[in-house]
Amino acid sequence: MCGWFTAPIFEGFKGRPAPGTPLGQIANAAPAAVGKYAMSRAYLCVSIDTESDKGKGWRSRRPMSFEGITDGVVKRLHPLFERFGAKPTYLLSPEVLRDAGCVETFRKLAPSCELGTHLHGEYAEPGAFDPDVTSVFQRDYAPDVERQKLTYLTDLFIRAFDHQPQSFRAGRFGIGPASIGILESLGYAVESSVTPHMDWTSSGAPGLSFQGAPSQPYRPDPEQPGRPGSSGMLEVPVTIRRRFLNAIPGIGGRVEPRWLRPTRGTAERLVRVAQDEIAEARRAAPHRPVILNAMFHNVEVVPDTSPYASNEEEARGILDRLRALLTFARREAISVVGLGDVPEILSMSAPQARVPSA
Numbered sequence: 001m002c003g004w005f006t007a008p009i010f011e012g013f014k015g016r017p018a019p020g021t022p023l024g025q026i027a028n029a030a031p032a033a034v035g036k037y038a039m040s041r042a043y044l045c046v047s048i049d050t051e052s053d054k055g056k057g058w059r060s061r062r063p064m065s066f067e068g069i070t071d072g073v074v075k076r077l078h079p080l081f082e083r084f085g086a087k088p089t090y091l092l093s094p095e096v097l098r099d100a101g102c103v104e105t106f107r108k109l110a111p112s113c114e115l116g117t118h119l120h121g122e123y124a125e126p127g128a129f130d131p132d133v134t135s136v137f138q139r140d141y142a143p144d145v146e147r148q149k150l151t152y153l154t155d156l157f158i159r160a161f162d163h164q165p166q167s168f169r170a171g172r173f174g175i176g177p178a179s180i181g182i183l184e185s186l187g188y189a190v191e192s193s194v195t196p197h198m199d200w201t202s203s204g205a206p207g208l209s210f211q212g213a214p215s216q217p218y219r220p221d222p223e224q225p226g227r228p229g230s231s232g233m234l235e236v237p238v239t240i241r242r243r244f245l246n247a248i249p250g251i252g253g254r255v256e257p258r259w260l261r262p263t264r265g266t267a268e269r270l271v272r273v274a275q276d277e278i279a280e281a282r283r284a285a286p287h288r289p290v291i292l293n294a295m296f297h298n299v300e301v302v303p304d305t306s307p308y309a310s311n312e313e314e315a316r317g318i319l320d321r322l323r324a325l326l327t328f329a330r331r332e333a334i335s336v337v338g339l340g341d342v343p344e345i346l347s348m349s350a351p352q353a354r355v356p357s358a
């Protein structure tokens with residue numbers, strides 16, 4: 001554990017806000033102070049790509065099943081979030097939104113979470129089908145097809161929940177030059193597909209690179225979402241930190257950077273990613289709230305419904321690391337908020353902390 005960080009740097013804010021506290025009040029809470037230094041507050045988003053059951057190699061279960069929701073979300077994830085008073089963001093794929101049982105489940109959970117959307121284009125009209133593996137990057141569709149699929153997804157969501165989704169993430173993080181404009185026109189406020197320091201070229205997406213992307217929220221360039229620009233939407237990147245080796249040409253591209261993701265590794269390393277991002281973001285902009293964005297999939301926490309947990313012990317390991325991250329957040333008075341809450345948190349902060357744009 002990093003010694004200086006465990007000092008009571010949040011002493012200006014005692015404990016968590018009461019459940020139901022309007023977000024504006026949370027965001028308006030005075031920044032904590034240590035001596036003469038005012039520190040910005042930190043917030044954690046836990047954003048979960050929520051899909052039908054998969055298996056080894058991400059192969060879809062046949063027939064389609066939703067243990068990752070009936071067991072994963074309902075019995076494992078959501079009770080954990082509720083124990084911590086944490087608000088997760090479930091980003092729902094089209095096949096989930098088409099299933100009446102799943103919709104009923106998420107309608108019940110809606111008061112204590114944020115619901116958004118997640119596009120795996122294979123499941124969306126036009127041309128929807130049940131794929132063996134979801135391999136498409138949405139940026140590879142013609143822009144009019146990408147628009148139709150995003151419109152279909154958004155309409156499914158609105159029909160299911162009677163309100164507009166605020167937040168979106170592309171399947172395989174595959175946004176492209178048309179995506180931001182389409183999402184903005186469909187009324188979204190937050191995009192969350194940018195994975196800083198990652199280059200997805202070797203995963204079948206030549207040129208899909210977020211090298212050099214900011215790690216804190218920003219207004220993206222609509223045509224290059226990994227760069228700041230003038231979009232009306234907010235990009236909330238997944239929290240990913242560079243390793244020393246990533247800076248070395250050649251080798252660097254083959255070394256996985258450090259993700260704020262409970263899928264692998266140890267609890268200590270996961271918490272260290274959060275601590276390091278907070279420290280660096282505060283150094284760069286001391287008065288601006290720090291936003292952490294942890295991601296994983298609902299199917300990771302149930303045995304044999306993703307490539308990451310083939311048995312109960314591995315599934316429990318992922319849940320244990322998530323619990324460690326939530327425990328860290330509670331100890332440091334870091335509120336766990338929805339992705340769609342981030343624009344308000346940043347807009348309520350001091351003028352010098354406003355979201356940068358080009």
Ligand SMILES: [Zn+2]
Nearest residue numbers: 049051171172
């Ligand atoms: Zn996905």
